[in-house]
Amino acid sequence: MRKFACVLIATLGFVSLPAQADxxxxxxxxxxxxxxxxxxxxxxxxxxxxxxAFFIKKHDVNGKKIACTDCHTDNPASQGKHSKTGKPIASLSPAVNAKRFSNLKKTEELFDEHCVDVLSRGCTSQEKGDYITYLLTVDAHK
Ligand code: HEC
Structure with missing residues (x-):
C-alpha cells in the first residue's frame, strides 16, 4: 500500500488545501x-x-479488542478521546472540523499509523476511500 500512497502523493504533488476548504x-x-x-x-x-462498518469493527490485537471508535468514539462528528493518553481528539468529520483531510501527506501518515495499530497492517485505498465517504455523510447532527 505504501507504494500506492507514494504514487498518490507524487501524482497530487502534496495537495495542501486551505483550512476553509471544508x-x-x-x-x-x-x-x-x-x-x-x-x-x-x-x-x-x-x-x-x-x-x-470498517470504522466500528473490533479487531483482536494481542488478545485485546480494539477499534477506531476506541479513540474516535462511534460518532465521528463528536470530539474523540485517546484511549491511552486521554487527550482530546478533534472531530474527524470534515463538515465539523474543516482542518480534516486538507493535507494528503498528513492523512496518509495518520492512516498508516492507526491502521497498523488497529488492523496490524496498512489500510487499502478501498478502506480509506470508503471511510472518508462515510465521514462525509456525518455532520454535527448525525
Ligand atoms: C489509540 C487512539 C486512536 C485509534 C485507535 C485510532 N485513531 Fe485515528 N487519530 C488519533 C489521533 C490522536 C488523531 C489526531 C491527530 C490530529 O488531531 O490531527 C487521529 C486522527 C485520525 C485521522 C485524521 C486525518 C486527517 O487528515 O486529519 C484519521 C483519518 C484517522 N485518525 C483514522 C483512524 C482510523 C481509520 C482508525 C481505525 C482503523 C483510527 N483512526 C484509530 C488516534 C487514534
Missing part, C-alpha cells in the same frame, strides 16, 4: 482513492456503509 478536500481525496481502487477492483463503488 468538505472539498475530503471529496477530492475520495476521488483520488476511487481512482486507485479502479485499478485494483474496477467494479467496486466506494460507499459509506462499508466505511462505517
Amino acid at each position: 468538505v472539498d478536500g475530503a471529496k477530492q481525496f475520495v476521488k483520488q482513492y476511487a481512482a486507485l481502487v479502479k485499478g485494483v477492483n474496477p467494479s467496486y463503488v466506494l460507499n459509506a456503509e462499508a466505511g462505517r
Whole structure:
C-alpha cells in the first residue's frame, strides 16, 4: 500500500488545501482513492456503509479488542478521546472540523499509523476511500 500512497502523493504533488476548504478536500481525496481502487477492483463503488462498518469493527490485537471508535468514539462528528493518553481528539468529520483531510501527506501518515495499530497492517485505498465517504455523510447532527 505504501507504494500506492507514494504514487498518490507524487501524482497530487502534496495537495495542501486551505483550512476553509471544508468538505472539498475530503471529496477530492475520495476521488483520488476511487481512482486507485479502479485499478485494483474496477467494479467496486466506494460507499459509506462499508466505511462505517470498517470504522466500528473490533479487531483482536494481542488478545485485546480494539477499534477506531476506541479513540474516535462511534460518532465521528463528536470530539474523540485517546484511549491511552486521554487527550482530546478533534472531530474527524470534515463538515465539523474543516482542518480534516486538507493535507494528503498528513492523512496518509495518520492512516498508516492507526491502521497498523488497529488492523496490524496498512489500510487499502478501498478502506480509506470508503471511510472518508462515510465521514462525509456525518455532520454535527448525525
Ligand atoms: C489509540 C487512539 C486512536 C485509534 C485507535 C485510532 N485513531 Fe485515528 N487519530 C488519533 C489521533 C490522536 C488523531 C489526531 C491527530 C490530529 O488531531 O490531527 C487521529 C486522527 C485520525 C485521522 C485524521 C486525518 C486527517 O487528515 O486529519 C484519521 C483519518 C484517522 N485518525 C483514522 C483512524 C482510523 C481509520 C482508525 C481505525 C482503523 C483510527 N483512526 C484509530 C488516534 C487514534
